[in-house]
Amino acid sequence: MTVQQQNNARERVSIVPYTPEYKQAFHDLNMAWLEKYFTVEPVHRHALENPESEILKGGGEIFFAIRDGKALGTVAMRAAGNGVFELTKLGVDPSAQGFGLGYLLCEAVIDVFKAKKGTRLYLETHTKLKPAMRLYEKLNFKLMPKPEDAHYQGTDCYMIWSPDQ
Incomplete structure (x- = not known):
């Protein structure tokens, strides 16, 4: 795929915040990759089935990459307390991978993290x-050493966002 094709595909995509109409897409986009690569943990299932209470209610955010009314990707930012946030649940439909949607979704999280004056994004x-x-x-x-109290059992690395110097 050429850079021009990637740019054209990105231009037709809007990054939008969560609305209830996209609740099922949040679940489905994430279950697709979780089931492909991992055993779905109860903590994953609970967050995907209850995004309002598990992510949004605590001060988190969920974003979607939308093209022609369809959610092609999603990401969440979960508030962990004291200015700490987790970038989580990043999923892009396989048909839309390689167009930079994951990058756009993560940029939306980083922008909100900065606006909230967060202290750590991991x-x-x-x-x-x-x-x-x-x-x-x-x-x-x-990459950082994985803390003993890490949230997910199926992960093997822990990363912290560092602002550009």
């Missing part, structure tokens, strides 16, 4: 998700 992931790892590194997330 994520947990797995090294077998190589495209995701490259994306996070491109966005300036840095």
Whole structure:
């Protein structure tokens, strides 16, 4: 795919905040990759079935990449307390991968994190998700030792966003 094709595809996409009409898309986009690569943990299932109470109510955000009324990607930012936020639940429909939607979605999270004057933005992931790892590194997330109280059992790395110098 050429850069021009990627740019054309991105131009037709809008990044929008959560509305109830996209609740099922949040669930489905995330379950697709979770079931493909991992065992779905109860903590995942609960958040995907209850995004309003598990993510939004505590001060978090959910965004969608929308084209022609269809959600092609999603990401969440969960508030962990004291200015700490987790970038989580990033999923892009396989038909829309490679167009930079994950980058746009993560940029939306970083922008809101900055606006909320957050103190730390972290994520947990797995090294077998190589495209995701490259994306996070491109966005300036840095690998850190995984804390003992990490949120997910199926992850093997922990990353913290570092603002550009």
